[in-house]
Amino acid sequence: MPQHGVVTSSATLPTTPLTRSAADERDEADALWWHDAVVYQVYPRSFADGNGDGMGDLPGVTAKLPYLRDLGVDALWLSPYYVSPMADAGYDVADYRDIDPLFGSLADAEAMIAEAHRLGLKVIADLVPNHTSDEHAWFQAALAAGPGSPERDRFLFRDGRGADGELPPNDWRSVFGGQAWSRVTEADGSPGQWYLHIFDVKQADLNWHNAEVRAEFEEILRFWLDRGIDGFRVDVAHGMVKAEGLPDWDHEQEMLDGANEDGDRPPMWDQDGVHEIYRAWRQVLDSYEPHGSRMMVAEAWVEPASRLARYLRPDEMHQAFNFHYLGSRWAATDVREAIETSLEANEMVGAPTTWVLSNHDVVRHASRLGAAEEPGRHNHKGLGPRDEQPDEELGLHRARAASALMLALPGSAYLYQGEELGLPEHGTLDDSYRQDPSWFRHGGEVVGRDGCRVPLPWKADAPAYGFNDTGESWLPQPASFARYAADVQEGVDGSTLELYRTLLRLRKELLLGRGDVAVVEGFGDDVLALQRTTPDDGRVLVVTNFGDEPVALPEGAVALVASADLVDNKVPTDVTVWASLPG
Structure with a gap:
C-alpha cells in the first residue's frame, strides 16, 4: 500500500510571518500585499461598456468594481488606457x-482608482x-x-545597408511578422534612415541608452503613483535594451522568443x-x-527560471x-516540474512566485486544455475557424481543476x-472582424489574439450579453457566451463563478498564499499531491488527478472544495480537491 503524507520534496517562500490574530503583523503584511495577492486582469475595451458605444471604458470598470470585490480578488491590473491610435490595442502609446x-x-481614471481603494x-x-506610438510627440519630433x-537619439534610428542605404x-x-525596420522619408523628400520596431510599424522602439528616455519614464512612474496607482505591469520587460551594435539574428521571431536551440539569447531580448x-x-x-x-x-518571456529570477533580485x-x-x-x-523549478529559482533571490494560466496574449486555458494534442500548451498564433476546435466540455472541466490547483499555491496568482x-x-471568430496586427503582418496565416479579447457576457438575455445596454460590441460575442454569463451562474451551486x-475565500481564510508547500508521494505518477501548512499549523492536502482512474483520499481527509464532485471520497479524472488533514 502506498503511504500517503510522506513529504519527499519541498520549497519554501520567504515571507513575513502572519497570523490572523496579530493586527500589527497584518499591517506589515498589507504593506507587502503583492506577496500573496490574487490579481484580476481587466482588459478595459472588453470588460464593461459604460456609454454604449461598443467599447469598454473606465466608467464601466468602476461600475463593476463591487463584482471584483465580491469575487474575492485583491487587486486589478488594467491593460493600457492611454492616448493611442490603437494600432495594437493601446500598446502603442501616444x-x-x-x-x-x-x-x-x-x-x-482617478475616480476608478479612488473607488477601488474604497x-x-x-x-x-x-x-x-519598450516602444512608443509613431504618433507620440517624441517620434514626430525625431522625424522632423x-x-x-x-530627437532621433531617443529612438533606434540607423542608416541602411547597401550602396544607397x-x-x-x-x-x-x-x-508581428515581416522585417523589424521601416525607412522614413526625410524632410527634403529623400529616402532616409530606418527605425527599429520589434512589434508593429507604428511602435517605434526607444533607445534605453538615452538619458532623456530614462528620466522621462521615471517621471511617468511618479505621475501615476501620485494618482494612487499601487503598481505597474511592465510590458516586454526583457526587451528594452538591445545588444551593442545590433548584430544580425538569423532566426524567425516567435512571440517574445527566448534563447535558440543552442542556448544563445537573441540580441533584442534579456x-x-x-x-x-x-x-x-x-x-x-x-520612495x-x-x-x-x-x-x-515583469512581462518577461525568459528561460530558464534561474535567468528569470535575476529580474526579481531585492532591488x-x-x-x-x-x-x-x-x-x-x-x-x-x-x-510538478514547473512548480518546483519556479519556487526553487525564486527562493534563491527571496522573491514570491506568480502563477498564471490565461491573459490577453494567449488562447484561454479553458480552450487550451481541451485541445486534442498537448493540452495546456500555449502558442501566440491563436485559434481560428480553420483550426481543429477544442473539446469545450473537457476544456472547462480541466480548466476548473487547473485553477483550483493554481490558487492553492503560495505566492501571487x-x-x-x-x-x-x-x-x-472565441475560436470561430470571422476573419472580417480581426484587429490584431499579427493577422495583417502575417498575411492571414496567424489569426492572432482577438479570440481571447471578446467582450464579457454579464447577462444571458441582455443586448451584447450585458456588456452594455445598446448591443454594440467592438468584437462579436459567440452565441455560446449566453450559457457562461455571470447572471446565470450567480448563486448557482457548482457553477464556475x-x-x-x-x-x-478559502485561500484567504487558510492563508494559502503564504507558507510552505511540499510534494506528497504515494499517489502515483499521474497525480500531483501537495501539502500546505497553514499559520495555525493546520494541514491542507491538494490533489489533482491527471490520470484515468479515480484516486482515494487518505483516511481522515475531509474535502473543503473540489473542482467537480468526488465519488466515494475519491478524486475523479481531471479534478482538483482541497482537503483538510487530521492533526
Whole structure:
C-alpha cells in the first residue's frame, strides 16, 4: 500500500510571518500585499461598456468594481488606457499621462482608482516602455529633426545597408511578422534612415541608452503613483535594451522568443542592461509610503527560471509572470516540474512566485486544455475557424481543476477576466472582424489574439450579453457566451463563478498564499499531491488527478472544495480537491 503524507520534496517562500490574530503583523503584511495577492486582469475595451458605444471604458470598470470585490480578488491590473491610435490595442502609446477618449478621461481614471481603494482593491497600471506610438510627440519630433539629432537619439534610428542605404540595418524580424525596420522619408523628400520596431510599424522602439528616455519614464512612474496607482505591469520587460551594435539574428521571431536551440539569447531580448533600469525604478517606487507597498511585475518571456529570477533580485522587480507554468502540458510531471523549478529559482533571490494560466496574449486555458494534442500548451498564433476546435466540455472541466490547483499555491496568482466564468476562446471568430496586427503582418496565416479579447457576457438575455445596454460590441460575442454569463451562474451551486468565489475565500481564510508547500508521494505518477501548512499549523492536502482512474483520499481527509464532485471520497479524472488533514 502506498503511504500517503510522506513529504519527499519541498520549497519554501520567504515571507513575513502572519497570523490572523496579530493586527500589527497584518499591517506589515498589507504593506507587502503583492506577496500573496490574487490579481484580476481587466482588459478595459472588453470588460464593461459604460456609454454604449461598443467599447469598454473606465466608467464601466468602476461600475463593476463591487463584482471584483465580491469575487474575492485583491487587486486589478488594467491593460493600457492611454492616448493611442490603437494600432495594437493601446500598446502603442501616444501620451503616457492622459486617457484615450475611447476609455474616458483622466478624471474617470482617478475616480476608478479612488473607488477601488474604497472597496479595498489595489490598482496596477500597464506600462509600455519598450516602444512608443509613431504618433507620440517624441517620434514626430525625431522625424522632423533629421539624422544625428538629439530627437532621433531617443529612438533606434540607423542608416541602411547597401550602396544607397536601401537595405535595413540588420536582419531582425518583427514579432508581428515581416522585417523589424521601416525607412522614413526625410524632410527634403529623400529616402532616409530606418527605425527599429520589434512589434508593429507604428511602435517605434526607444533607445534605453538615452538619458532623456530614462528620466522621462521615471517621471511617468511618479505621475501615476501620485494618482494612487499601487503598481505597474511592465510590458516586454526583457526587451528594452538591445545588444551593442545590433548584430544580425538569423532566426524567425516567435512571440517574445527566448534563447535558440543552442542556448544563445537573441540580441533584442534579456540583455543584462535592463537590470540597471529596474534598479532605478525600484528606488522611485520605494520612495512612496508605506515603504515596499508599490510594486512592479515583469512581462518577461525568459528561460530558464534561474535567468528569470535575476529580474526579481531585492532591488529590482517584485514579481515576474510565470509563463513556464502557463505553458505547461496538462500532465502531473510537467506541472510538478514547473512548480518546483519556479519556487526553487525564486527562493534563491527571496522573491514570491506568480502563477498564471490565461491573459490577453494567449488562447484561454479553458480552450487550451481541451485541445486534442498537448493540452495546456500555449502558442501566440491563436485559434481560428480553420483550426481543429477544442473539446469545450473537457476544456472547462480541466480548466476548473487547473485553477483550483493554481490558487492553492503560495505566492501571487493572476486571473484573466472571464476565466472565473469558464469562458472559452472565441475560436470561430470571422476573419472580417480581426484587429490584431499579427493577422495583417502575417498575411492571414496567424489569426492572432482577438479570440481571447471578446467582450464579457454579464447577462444571458441582455443586448451584447450585458456588456452594455445598446448591443454594440467592438468584437462579436459567440452565441455560446449566453450559457457562461455571470447572471446565470450567480448563486448557482457548482457553477464556475461560485467555484472561484469559494476558492478565493478559502485561500484567504487558510492563508494559502503564504507558507510552505511540499510534494506528497504515494499517489502515483499521474497525480500531483501537495501539502500546505497553514499559520495555525493546520494541514491542507491538494490533489489533482491527471490520470484515468479515480484516486482515494487518505483516511481522515475531509474535502473543503473540489473542482467537480468526488465519488466515494475519491478524486475523479481531471479534478482538483482541497482537503483538510487530521492533526
